[in-house]
Amino acid sequence: MKCDPTLYRAAPPSLAVKPRLIRHLFLPPLVILLMIGLGYVGFWISEHNGIRTLSENGQRQLELHARAVESEISKYTYLPSLLELESSVSELLADPSPEHRQTVNQYLEGLNRRSRSRAIYVMDTTGRVLATSNWRDVDSYLGEDLSFRAYYQNAVRGQPGRFYGIGSTNGEPGYYLAHGLEEQGKIIGVAVVKVRLEALEERWQRARLEAFVSDENGIIILSSDPARRLKSVRPLSDDTKERLARSLQYYWFPLNELEPLARERLAEGVEKLTFPANTELVSDEQAISYLSQTRPLSDTPWNFTLLTPLQDLRREAINQGILVAVAFALVAFLLIAWNERRKVIATRLAAREALQEANSQLERRITERTADLRASNERLKGQIRERRQAEETLRRAQDELVQAGKLAAIGQMSTSIAHELNQPLAALRTLSGNTVRFLERGALDTASANLKTINELIDRMGRITASLRSFARRGDDQGQASLDKAVDAALQILNARIEPLPLQLHRDFIEQTLQIDQTRLEQILVNLIGNALDAMQAQPAPQLWLEGEFSDGKYRLRVRDNGHGIDAEARKHLFEPFFTTKPGEQGLGLGLTLSASLAAATGGSLGVEHPASGGTAFVLSLPLASPTQAEPI
Numbered sequence: 001m002k003c004d005p006t007l008y009r010a011a012p013p014s015l016a017v018k019p020r021l022i023r024h025l026f027l028p029p030l031v032i033l034l035m036i037g038l039g040y041v042g043f044w045i046s047e048h049n050g051i052r053t054l055s056e057n058g059q060r061q062l063e064l065h066a067r068a069v070e071s072e073i074s075k076y077t078y079l080p081s082l083l084e085l086e087s088s089v090s091e092l093l094a095d096p097s098p099e100h101r102q103t104v105n106q107y108l109e110g111l112n113r114r115s116r117s118r119a120i121y122v123m124d125t126t127g128r129v130l131a132t133s134n135w136r137d138v139d140s141y142l143g144e145d146l147s148f149r150a151y152y153q154n155a156v157r158g159q160p161g162r163f164y165g166i167g168s169t170n171g172e173p174g175y176y177l178a179h180g181l182e183e184q185g186k187i188i189g190v191a192v193v194k195v196r197l198e199a200l201e202e203r204w205q206r207a208r209l210e211a212f213v214s215d216e217n218g219i220i221i222l223s224s225d226p227a228r229r230l231k232s233v234r235p236l237s238d239d240t241k242e243r244l245a246r247s248l249q250y251y252w253f254p255l256n257e258l259e260p261l262a263r264e265r266l267a268e269g270v271e272k273l274t275f276p277a278n279t280e281l282v283s284d285e286q287a288i289s290y291l292s293q294t295r296p297l298s299d300t301p302w303n304f305t306l307l308t309p310l311q312d313l314r315r316e317a318i319n320q321g322i323l324v325a326v327a328f329a330l331v332a333f334l335l336i337a338w339n340e341r342r343k344v345i346a347t348r349l350a351a352r353e354a355l356q357e358a359n360s361q362l363e364r365r366i367t368e369r370t371a372d373l374r375a376s377n378e379r380l381k382g383q384i385r386e387r388r389q390a391e392e393t394l395r396r397a398q399d400e401l402v403q404a405g406k407l408a409a410i411g412q413m414s415t416s417i418a419h420e421l422n423q424p425l426a427a428l429r430t431l432s433g434n435t436v437r438f439l440e441r442g443a444l445d446t447a448s449a450n451l452k453t454i455n456e457l458i459d460r461m462g463r464i465t466a467s468l469r470s471f472a473r474r475g476d477d478q479g480q481a482s483l484d485k486a487v488d489a490a491l492q493i494l495n496a497r498i499e500p501l502p503l504q505l506h507r508d509f510i511e512q513t514l515q516i517d518q519t520r521l522e523q524i525l526v527n528l529i530g531n532a533l534d535a536m537q538a539q540p541a542p543q544l545w546l547e548g549e550f551s552d553g554k555y556r557l558r559v560r561d562n563g564h565g566i567d568a569e570a571r572k573h574l575f576e577p578f579f580t581t582k583p584g585e586q587g588l589g590l591g592l593t594l595s596a597s598l599a600a601a602t603g604g605s606l607g608v609e610h611p612a613s614g615g616t617a618f619v620l621s622l623p624l625a626s627p628t629q630a631e632p633i
């Protein structure tokens with residue numbers, strides 16, 4: 001069954017698919033852009049959160065390590081002032097004799113050993129070293145003039161001398177704590193303790209801590225990374241550089257600025273610094289970023305700075321960013337897939353709805369058509385019924401017609417039959433009278449001959465009546481007929497009309513058993529031969545041909561005469577009932593109609609030919625009887 005394509009409705013507007021091209025062009029770049037954007041946001045948030053966490057942790061670390069530095073420094077704070085209590089020191093300052101010097105030298109040596117400081121020495125108010133713990137060493141300070149040192153200058157003025165510097169004698173860095181030794185409110189000398197703070201550096205290195213301490217000039221004096229040592233954390237003015245060079249505080253070191261690649265101030269004392277990578281430590285990175293947290297150290301003008309590397313954090317943030325991007329890609333993919341699936345489902349639903357609609361329309365149409373068909377079927381049935389009734393009526397009329405034809409034929413024939421029977425009856429009367437007389441005379445032979453003739457006449461009369469009876473009887477279609485017998489019977493019936501004629505009869509056929517009732521065949525032949533006789537009435541030399549031949553499983557018998565023939569107008573109406581050219585009561589116009597219908601009823605036919613030589617030929621074509629039924633009835 002073909003479905004009407006218009007039955008499929010278009011998808012509802014909400015489901016209408018946008019142009020695919022636009023989606024395919026814009027969606028992937030959009031997703032990629034969003035991926036990058038969200039990835040960056042993820043990275044940024046992660047980095048900021050990480051920095052905040054790091055900075056909180058760093059703050060604690062800063063506090064811890066700054067305290068450690070402070071305690072390391074403060075350990076020695078009071079050491080120089082202790083010398084004030086030592087009488088040998090005051091004696092030496094009062095009288096710098098070699099004995100006194102030696103005593104103080106030994107005292108300082110012992111003190112230095114116990115306090116684990118680098119050196120302890122005592123200067124007079126001119127800045128000359130009178131006694132020192134390293135008096136035995138080659139590079140001993142003994143006798144040196146250190147009046148240019150800032151710590152001395154501070155201490156001699158009664159201020160605490162705090163100073164980080166590089167020793168002018170041996171170039172060794174150290175932390176100098178100086179104290180003006182007072183006696184009766186007057187400064188008589190300066191005691192100095194030099195401390196090495198490298199232990200702090202080593203501790204930081206061991207703890208893998210990146211930290212440094214910058215002094216009041218912004219110069220890094222302690223650093224876990226030796227490369228940063230003696231660099232300035234802020235730009236130094238030329239004056240400052242000049243002044244520092246003169247004081248030899250940092251010996252001859254150039255005091256380059258520690259220049260980070262990038263510097264970002266995050267909060268008070270918190271910065272993000274990026275330094276060029278130390279190629280020995282980190283070979284695969286160009287730069288390394290630190291979270292720098294700075295806090296001033298109490299009791300000194302110094303600052304402690306803790307550097308927390310950010311590369312782990314950065315890596316973590318990158319990972320987070322990638323994770324966010326991947327998660328977004330996944331979600332986007334899932335959303336796209338879900339959307340596609342939703343569309344497919346919606347399209348399917350729409351298609352199914354359209355199909356259902358088409359189906360129901362189809363069913364509606366089928367129901368309508370079925371109803372139409374049923375109605376037309378009913379109409380047809382009615383028509384068939386009517387036709388059957390008409391057929392029945394026709395058949396009945398036909399039967400009646402046949403019967404009427406027979407009756408008419410009987411009526412027609414009654415004259416000749418009466419004539420036929422009257423003749424022998426008259427002869428019988430004469431013969432029987434004669435026979436009685438011959439018997440009375442004793443002429444037995446003549447009487448016997450007369451009786452014989454009487455018998456023959458009675459036989460003939462019997463035959464006539466028998467033919468008549470069989471002609472009038474309604475026969476059925478199922479019979480079989482002998483052609484010979486039928487021709488004989490017909491001629492017998494028509495004998496009364498044939499006898500007076502000088503008829504020349506040509507029997508040119510062979511005996512056949514035909515598929516037709518014997519009586520009906522006889523009836524047909526009586527009609528045809530009778531008509532021929534009528535047509536030849538005016539013919540002085542009447543001739544009748546009965547010619548047979550096989551054709552298409554049938555046998556054709558041509559009944560031809562040399563009568564007056566049939567004119568053109570009459571030819572058109574020959575087989576119409578009640579068409580007759582015969583005057584008065586002679587013709588009923590049923591003979592040919594009945595004969596044709598009888599022939600047709602057996603599957604045969606009756607036709608007419610008009611030979612050029614004149615006369616008329618009627619051709620009776622009848623089916624041959626099947627061999628099994630070939631026996632005569």
Ligand code: ADP
Binds near residue numbers: 591
């Ligand atoms: P009817 O013999 O009663 O007239 P038919 O049906 O037998 O009726 O014949 C119809 C007409 O056909 C006849 O009236 C006659 O004019 C014509 N006809 C039939 N047979 C012949 C024939 N052999 N020769 C000439 N005319 C014929």
